[in-house]
Amino acid sequence: MTAIAPTRQPKRVKAKFIGPLAAALAFIMCVFAIAIYGIETYIHDQDLAARSTAVVRLFAHKLDRDTNLMMATVRAMFANPAMEDAFRRGDRKTIAELGGPLFKVLRSEHRITHLYLIRPDFVNLYRFHSPDEFGDVIDRVSLLQARDRQVPASGLELGAMGTLTLRLVVPWRRDGVLIGYIEIGEEIEHLIAEIRHSLSVDLLALVEKHFISRDQWQRGQALMQRVGDWDRFATHAALAQTTDRFPATLDDRLLGRLLAGRTADLQDQGRSLHLAIVPLEDAGKKHIGELIVMRDITDLAATFRWSIVAVTVISLLAAGGVLGIFYIALERVERDYQRQHDLEHRLLRLDTEHRRILQLEKLSAVGTMVGGIAHQLNNPLVGVVNLAQLAEREADDPARTRELLRGIRSAGEDCREFVKRMLAFSKVSGFESRTTAMASLIEDTVLLFRQAERRHLRVETRLPEEPVVLMVDPVLIRHALFNLLVNAAQATADADGVIRIELARQDDATRGLPGWSLSVSDQGCGMAAEVLTHVFEPFYTTRSDGTGLGLPVVQHVALLHDGNVTVDSEPGHGTRFALWLPDTATETSSSSTST
Template sequence: MHNKASLKTRILLPIALVLAILFGAVILSLYQHEKVDAGLRFDRDMQSVKAYYQSALARRGDKLGAALEAILRDERLQAALRAGDRDALLGRAMPLFEQLRDQYNITHFYFEDAARVNVLRMHQPERHGDTVNRHTTLAAEKTGKTAIGVELGMVGTFTLRAVAPMRDNAGLVGYVELGQEIEDVLRGVKEIVGIDNLLVIDKQFLVRQDWESGMKMLGRNADWDRLPGAAIVHQTLDLSREQMSRILLPGALPGTASDMEIGGKHYYTGVIPVEDASGRKMGDLVILRDMTENTDEMIASMRFLSLFYLPLAGALFALLYLITRRVERRLDESNRQLIAQGREREAIQAQHIAELKDERDKLRHAQEALQKNEEDLRLAATVFENSTEGILITDTQSRILRVNRAFTEITGYSEEEAIGQTPQMLRSDRHDATFYQGMWFSMIEYGYWQGEVWNRRKNGEAFPEWLTLIAIRDEARKVLYYLGVFADLTEKKMSEARAHHLSNYDALTELPNRHLLEDRLKQALTEAHHHGWLVAVQHLNLDRFKTIVDTLGHAFGDKLLRAVAERLAGHIRDSDTLARFGGDEFAVVLSDVGSQQNAAMVARKILGALAEPFILEGQEIYITASIGIALYPLDAGDKDDLIRNANVAARYTKEEGGNGYRFYDAEMNATASQRLTLETSLRRALERDEFVLHYQPQVDLRTGRIAGMEALLRWQHPVRGLLAPNEFIPLLEETGLIVPVGEWVLREACAQNSAWQADGLPPLRVSVNLSARQFRQNDLVAAAHLALQDAGLAPEQLELEITESVLLQDIHATITVLNQLHALGIEISIDDFGTGYSSLTYLKRLPIG
């Protein structure tokens, strides 16, 4: 019995120990490999966040720069900024601000004079007069060019700012600044990249009171003492003070990953330094990747290996136990035979020795089988079946040995179809032999290659992928296998294509936008310069488009613009460019037009195409256009001057009644200069008391008596004398001065009526015309009430006239305002009735006399 126990111990105990060590080694290898792979994935996540953050800021910077280019060319803004006229700036820039805010989420729109003193903040008009010393403004002043960068606000939020100098013919006027909060970029890290994050700012750059009030206004945690040296301004995951302190340990290297448990989940964390436009480190962007699912998958893999390995080891151990027991029985039999048969001992012993040798060989074979199973387990641990990236392993002859589930999902080939084949089954026709020669040269020389490759799926579809190839070697540096890991870039490429389309084409009409037209015009001018060609730019404004929109609505106007774009596109050459600038403005670039007559012929074709009616929503709509034409090199030598001169010519066409075309000539700029001079004088006319009111009697035809007086506005110009309304009223409307001038007319008419009655004249009703812009002011009712009170005039002795087009701009809002005025006792009348598209049903609801 003692010998039996000793034999089992000597054989089975070492084998059991070897099996346990092998199992532990496999588990440890799998665990370490998963940890390394998780770290690599997190490093890629950090790079993805950096790349997304930088590319998102770059795209927004490009949009801000493009928007600034259009603003800087606005002559009315140039004149207003040079004159320091804040009202004119506000009136002209507010529609631009609203359009930029709706289209690009612009939150800041500033004007500064040449000394960097703020003239106007569009979102806070009451704040002005301070000197702007931000880095981007100083950079624009120093370089004379557009400066774009991220700057820290008072409450700790970052704003992407673009600042550019504005110049007119006289030189530097001042600076224009656009800003956009980058909060959505940080949200995009979570929503697009799929990674939690939080932004902390060093307290040395913040003022505690400003930061706390800003955080409360934004509905965020305003605990200043939450961290000792930094303040949190953005977060997608709530962390405790201890967790935050652990992540932001002093001396931690930027980009270094660490792991921690948060809320029962396992996270990898890393820190990316955040700098402002001057390169100063303002704080850190903390990246947190939820690795709970990866950890659970690793544990599941270990459990799977345990379920596979333990039964196999148990079966092998049982086999060894049976063999050992069989050997023991043979030895017992041999001993009995030696005792019983004395003489035959040596022969029997030799027979048993031979049998023992046979059993020893079986044990050796069993140990070799165990070693092979260990290699299979190590290979299985290397191939990560649950990876989101496609993985394939080939031998040194490039025959595929293993593929994972992601490979099958991306390529369409099943595991059975792929094994035994070579990666050439995926090859597309996008790359030549030189490309693949370079790839294999890198594999042979360095054992590594990485880059973008176009491959082909099973269904024949070509797709882009980011491929990494690695040569797996043994200790002697001999290549054993080739490992390929790839990620499908199809969605990324589609996103880039969509972004390119949005930046170059008009979203409503799908025509090229101003940016793309200017690019093509620049190319056309370069070719024209080399070949001596003539290039024409046609600027097209639709006539009466605003009236159609005011009458039938913006949705109808959008349909009309799409129909116009489609019709115009059918009347230009493929080599020419038709673009929409915005609103009702279109432009055409005619490259190598040949002659002025050819340009005129194209304009006539366009006018003829628009002469046919448009049938929209069952209505027949007629629309015409005003076209201005400028020629290279006759009228201008660069694209900006060509577009501007064509626009000037189009404006002259419209002033002459529209539905025609005009070629640009130099006298138009002289007329425009006269108009600018008149506009400058008009802006000071109110403060100089140059406006006067003339009163036209209103006679009752039944009695022949005067029933009222209509107040008519005139301008007593200091040089040109008394000017009629048609010479300055359109300018008042265009510049927005119609609002303060209209209020003056209202007050003056009420005061004059009261003065007449004080002099003994009988009570009369005075009539005052309201402009469209004045009628849409929120304080119209209060202004009318105040004018009556100041003059001591009865409400029924005041009549306000509006036009039919004002009535139809927003019928429901109009009814509300008219009812409020009527409630005060003020009379209402409609002027020019019958020129629009009024509905008698609405008229019945209006309190008009």
């Protein structure tokens, strides 16, 4: 018996895939989250940078706008001949009368804080905002620029008291002759407030301390009723700011960082703040200080945090979903795999069992054969022994002895007959085929059969019209046909029964080969299903005087000719045995020789 080969256990497909898949998904998720974080941070930085740029642009734009407004005011004054006349004459009283109301309106409605009339030699003739101070020489950058270029000059000017003023100086000429300058200016605080409203940022204007003195600055603060901050930074003084809530952490260190060109994000009293810096230049393009831009990004940061959390949660859910789908799919694969494995295992076991059964069958066939031979030989031998004993006892009676000896001889002949049949059976393997005319073969066999069969049963033969010549061993075929006829006769109890022999063209159903079917049908007892399954086994017989070798010989003959034997039987109605032979000699049929 073949041992069942141990097969490998099905691999744990799930365990093998899920781990690496989860790792891959985790990696992808990490990369994804980092990318999202990077992109969001970039967008948010870009937004803040854009806002800082917008502050610069808007500041410049507002300076331009206010400069234009001041220019219009100056032009209005130029157009006033009385004013021009008073200016030429240095008539301060008339100037005050003519310009005073205008300046009041300008100050109250247009935030104009400074208005000067300056003589060509730079001596201040009249200060509308401070009429008592006059006769001093003014040498501010914007005035020098206006003188040098003889065109209007404008820009920011840092005052001695720490005020940052937008000034416009326009040369006043009549008929090509310079008669003096008009200077007009405004504090820029309101611009900072406007920018704050437009861009939602807080601004802190700082000037470098070395441009101003602390005393002057304090005077200026008092004058303008401001509460500036001198001490917060070592190098800068705060001039103007849009909120009191600049963070406490905004100190020299942070300022240094901003001055180095970097931005800063910080937390202050639950707020997220982003700080950037914009340089401040005066009319002469001199760097005088900084504008710190502060944006409250609390909402943005919260949104950003939430979006990161949302993206992470969604990614986790998606990854979980993918893992789940894979898990189910892999479980199916594993189940199929297991099923296939079990099937293979079962097939292997069946195969092994099948082999074992075959082995057993062979053994039992040999057993049956030996039993059959023993049985066949035993009966006559028992007879021989018994008869010989009797003969011994009755040796005095010659007549009786002769009779007993006849019995012994008869039993011996039975043995010999059996041995002869056995030999005939084994001789079947001697196979010699030649072209054989089937009609005469059948005829000869029927003749032989009639001599052996005492009841003279009717034998009908149906042959095809054309002569059939096949390449067969005629001795073996005759022997097989004879066996079938004898069986048919033995199965037929009724003396009127007919045995039919038929030769007909028939293709082999399974192999599709052309051939001939030589069949013997009877109307005898037929066979039960149980008998049918055993009829081709050697020594299987249902008859007391049978040998069980007839049909095995027929089958053996068929196989030697590459043919086969089939049987149809119905208990009580008859049996039909058909010996199928391949059409091996069709080409030689014309030159056939009969046997």
